[in-house]
Amino acid sequence: MRKLKIPSLAGKDKEIYIECASDFIHNRKYADIALSYVDGVEKCSNKYTAYVPKNIVGFPHINICDEEKEIINKVYEQKFAPKGSIGRKYYDSIIGNAKGRCPICGGGKLKNLDHFLPKSKYPLLCVTPINLIPTCRDCNMEKGATASEDYYEIPFHPYLEIMNDEWVECDLSFYPDKTFSIKFKNGFDASLNPDMWRKYEAHMRINDLAATFNSRAEEELENIGGMYKKELLVCGEKELELSLIEMKDSAEEIDVNSWKSALYRALLRRSIEFFEWLKL
Ligand SMILES: [Zn+2]
Incomplete structure (x- = not known):
């Protein structure tokens, strides 16, 4: 937000x-x-x-x-x-x-x-x-x-509040038939503060954010897949990883809890599977 x-x-x-x-x-x-x-x-x-x-x-x-x-x-x-x-x-x-x-x-x-x-x-x-x-x-x-x-x-109030935690998380799965699945969720650790976990759940549920984030991230992955495949073949894994880090950093600079920030964090976390999937 x-x-x-x-x-x-x-x-x-x-x-x-x-x-x-x-x-x-x-x-x-x-x-x-x-x-x-x-x-x-x-x-x-x-x-x-x-x-x-x-x-x-x-x-x-x-x-x-x-x-x-x-x-x-x-x-x-x-x-x-x-x-x-x-x-x-x-x-x-x-x-x-x-x-x-x-x-x-x-x-x-x-x-x-x-x-x-x-x-x-x-x-x-x-x-x-x-x-x-x-x-x-x-x-x-x-x-x-x-x-x-x-x-x-109730959701966060955009005029009156900021979110201090990084809590939007993205689960990614890659399949051998070249498809993928994306699922956004509340990744806040409930044991740290059960009330804040509830607050993030409410913010996500009431604004229907998982659905909006899923469709935006799916579109992004479909759009960038071809480009990253080329980059992987021409420049190699190390270079592609640096590009992903750059994308993550610039997204996080704007909003650490945007779908883009969470998507690029997930791509980096699952980079080995992601690179194998790009080679299919
Ligand atoms: Zn909106």
Whole structure:
């Protein structure tokens, strides 16, 4: 996971909410209900970093009935996210602020904003910039379990956290019929810290990272196979190993837990089998 710079719009939460909610000019009921929660929006936004992600269970609870929750969420769904809506400039600005590729998988083009705390449960944070994580189409942080209040059962927060451990691991197998298989997993040693092991499991499961990483790494191996075969024949094993080390180092410089870093670590670990497989 790549750490993201906190959006420059953070702190303008209340103004953004008011501007978007006031735009229900043809539906005064929506505007009135949404605007009656401005104080709540301000309170929740101001308290965000004090509670998220480590102490979500203590986050200020504001009682809202289901019907009003739905109306508040329309501020995001109708006045913030759609192209041409009054809040879309903020949506685009948050994506633009992230720069580059998806912070979750490290590969996809930035397309969506996902609510770190889901808007179904925390509607007052529906347009709060620090709760909106730019991701690619494949990575969707709103999958089921993100509603958990247990820190170890929710993904890492790209604005507020960094990963200190190297934990993404790739298992590689090479077969005599020239095929291969790749499987990404949580390689963190659970005996070191069972809670952190759980956290990495949750991050991988909720973001569906194993599937995304598998397909990206399969594509890479298919693309580079021919090139490395040539390099092996022309330059020899020692040279090819140096090339793999170079690829691993440059991937790790960007993100030690990317699929690319884990793939090249695995290729180096299994270099004898990999070189034999290239010769097939
Ligand atoms: Zn992604």
